[in-house]
Each structure stands twice: as structure tokens, then as C-alpha cells.
Amino acid sequence: MHTNGYSGYLGDFGTIKPAPRGGFFCALLFSFLLAGGTSAAPVPGVSEIVVASYNIENYTLTGSQRTRIKTVVAREAVADVIAEVRPDILGLCEVGSIEALEDLRERLKKRGFIFPYAEYVDGPDPERHVALLSRFPWVHRQSLARVPYQLNGAPELVRRGFLDVTVQVNPRYALRLVGVHLKSKLPVPEGETLVRRMEARALRGLVDGILLEDPQVNLLLYGDMNDTKEDASVRNILGLRGQPFSLTDLPAEDPGGDRWTHYRFFTDVYSRIDYLMVNRALRPELVPGSARVSHSTQWRKASDHRLIYAALVPQDR
Template structure:
């Protein structure tokens, strides 16, 4: 009688390793491929969904509206009130104004900048729902509620979400880190895989003399984003990222992202101007908020629209564009 071979030790090791990968993927809410490639970090994204909410009907098959907006300090922070500087939440009238504007735009995917961490994202999602706008899927860049974060709210389900550019980098001989990185969400529409990113690069304010307006810091952030996006872009990925770059399309950090394969999407307001931010200190208007897209995405996105700046809501304007994935 032929004796049956016992499974080799290597097979058992492989089976145990596969089980560990699947369990880790479930725990960290990422794909097994991300676990194997090490493409997940300690500062794990937060994803919240609600069983009580159903995704809103997409406007037309394959057509998706995406919007970005820096809503200006949607968290507890120091504000001037009755001549005194006190720590307080964003005023209720400003929050209501934001909701009205978002309702008018009616985006399917919404990238928000300058919101607090998980508690504020939950509150914002609840307010959207109470205003008749259901965004059952959302993620924030970090849990911290003490520092402005990026968030993505969506009517359509994520394939996955992730935070890019969170590694430390050398900054004048010291170790520094992007306070937000870039939050990305992957989607599938009409059989096409595409990526949306909410970004907020380092502000020009608070810069020290060695780095005028934090230009070098933003370039370091852009280098990490370009590196983390490089594989996706090299494979011809459909990408659209946007938010508050704190730079205009001609500046240094944007040049790094252009070299990586992203380019600014043309935008204009009703007057044909691209400006999205009013810099009160210099009484100047700047194009700090815009979208950048990969070359293959150009087929599905034509141009973006900048809404008027409503100062009772934010010193930044909301910017949106329509993607049409029904095109072959």
C-alpha cells in the first residue's frame, strides 16, 4: 500500500501566513494587497458607515459630481468673540451656510478641508443627513480633533480609503511630518476604477525665516504624495485630487505633482476667473483651491466651476466638477 504523503512544513507556514494576512486586512479595513505591500500606516484612516442611511441615487448612469471645499476651522479653535480670543466651535450660522451651499451643489463625492477628526466628521455627516443629504460613507485623515484634517464624504461606496504622504522627511536636518498627508478614496463606476483625493498642504502662515511662507515644507509634502501616487499613475490610473494646495498652479509644489503625471484642471467662476481664496492680509485673491487630474482622467473631466466666496461660511470657495464615466 502506498503511504500518503504528509503536507510539508512549508505548506502549513504558507497557510498560517495567508490566514494572518486576511485577518489583518479585515482589521485594518484595507485590501490584502495593501498588507502584503506594506501600504498601510500606523495612523489608520477612519471609516464610518450607517446602516440607517442608503446611498443617494446617482444623477445619471456613470455621471459623478465631485466637490472640494476648505470650510475654515470646522473644529474647536481660538476665535475672536466680543473683543476676546476664546476657544470655541465653528459658529452655528456658519455651519448652516455651509450646508446650504453643499445642498445647492449636490455632489456625489465631497472633499472637505479644515475639519476636525472623527467627532467632527460624525457631526458633519449627521448635519448633512438632517438637511436631506445622505452621505453614508466617510473617512478622515486622522483621529485627532485638535488639528484641522481632510475628510471625504460620499454617496457611493468606497472600494477602499488610505492616507498618503505620512512618512517623516528631513527638514533642515530635523525630522518633520505632514500634519494631514493626503486622504484618498478609490471607487468603481461603470466598470472603471478611479481615485479621489482630498488634500491640504501646509499653510503659508506661521513660517519661519529659514523657509519663507513654508515653500520648502510644501515641496516635501508634494514629493511624498508624488512618490505614493507614482505606481498608480504609471499604470495609467484615473485620478482626480483636489483641495487647498496653499499654492497656485504655477508654484513649486505643484510643479512636482505635474512632473509625477498630474495637471491642474481648468476652472472659472461666473466672471471667467479661477480665484478661490481671499487673502485678507493682502486683500488679494488667489487660486489655492483646485483639482489636479491624471492624463487618462482628462477624457472624463472637462473643467471645474468655482462658486463665489461666501465669507459667512468660509474664506475659501467651493469648487466642483462633473465626471462622465459613461464615455467609452
């Protein structure tokens, strides 16, 4: 089976030019550039970079029976929250269409933040997608929009797929990023908790494969797991503590020491379900104490989640 891959130059709201197909699993992936007819080179001499993860709560331009159009006020607030953090690489969850991603990118551009590179994974969920914006170019794109697994003996697909790209930060430093958004807590007949556990198992399989191939890769996993740290799905993704392929959860917090990243209005519950996780090889490059939860006053206008971020020094140690 093949990945239907699309990449190419994209001007301001231009047309994506298809590139040759290849890869794993049936998929529809998009990677594109902002205006400027040539690919940008890695940025030399960068002392620190900021990587952020943000669930932007149904960032849609059209709406549907299940989701409303995100208002201009909310979209402006999302851009404001991001601009306050000034990320170099921005992982996103709950992006609607490619046009919605471009809408956000244009709002960021007006605030002085240009992300020449974007990855968008069109998984089975027609309304919510994972995406990535970056100042730095790709050297590998291995995102999977169709990730199969077995649920009670029946074939299923991870609903948002897995984003998987490697960026070249400078000529001597590459960073591999895996972005995910596991099944929500909304009830489903087969059991939403079980679905998350199985999606997490598939994700752990991807991580193991990456680290088996190259134990020294700089790997950062980000996204909305829809579970807290003590839940089986998150424990499975992290792996056994102390083992070579285990991941480290970065305990981001806001200036007041609070770590919650999501507010569930219907149950009036605050929880920490968004994560940045790194492998052993990447840990030495992290800036100590840099993992943070955004404390923007705009957070509730923007989303039911808060943005999380951390800084690293792009130099192998």
C-alpha cells in the same frame, strides 16, 4: 509599521466598530457608514457625477488656543454652499474632529443629501484634517496619516497626511481620489515655503507610485495646496507637461470668469490655491466646461475659501 485602520457601521452619532489593522505607516484612519446595516451597492445608470473640493475653514466644535468654535451660522452656511452644488463626492479640508465631520453630514442630510461613506485622516495636525464624503462605496482605502520626509536633514511628517481612497461608482467604473492640504502660509522657523515644497515632493512620489502600479487608473487629486500655479510646489505636483505621469489642472471659474478660491483677510489678497487635478486616463471622462468655482452668496459666511467642482461621465473612454 502599520496603519491603525478603523471602519464599520456608524448609526446617527453611533460608535465606530474597529476593523483589523493593516497598511502603511503609523496612522489613525476612520471610515464609516450612516444608518442602514448593509453596505450600499454601486449606483447603476449614473450618467454624470459631480466631484467637489472645499476647505471649510476650521470646522471645529470645541475650539482651542489657535482656533475658535465654528458658529452655527457658519456651519449652516457651509452646508448651504455644498447643497447648491449637489456633489456626489465631496473632498474636505480643515475638518476638526470626527464629531465635526458628523455635524456637517447631519446638516447635509437635513437638506436631502445623504453621504453613506466617509473617510477621515487623523494626521499630525491635531486641529485640521482632510476628509471625504461619498455616495459611492470604497473598494480600496489606502490613506496615509503619517507620511515621513526629510527637512534639512531632520525627519518630519506631512502635517495632514494624504487621503487615498478608490470608490466604485458603478459596476464597471472606479475612481481613485487623493486629498491633500499642504502647509499653510503661516510662518514657521524652518520656512513655510520649504515645508510646502517638501510635502509636495512627497505627494508627487505618491502619485508616481499610483501611476506606476496602474497607468490606466482614473485618478483625481484635490485639495488646498496653499500655493498658486506658478509656485514650485504646484509645478512639482503637476509634473512635466506632456509626460505620461503628468497631471492636468482643471481651471475652474465662476460665472463671471473669476478663478480665485481663497480670500486672505489680513493681506486683502484673492488667490487661486485650491485645485482639482486629473491624470491622462481620466481626462476623456470629464464633461467639457464643467469645472466651476461656487459663486454662492453664502461663501464668506461659510469659509475663507470657495468650493470648486467638476463633472465627469463614469465610463472608461
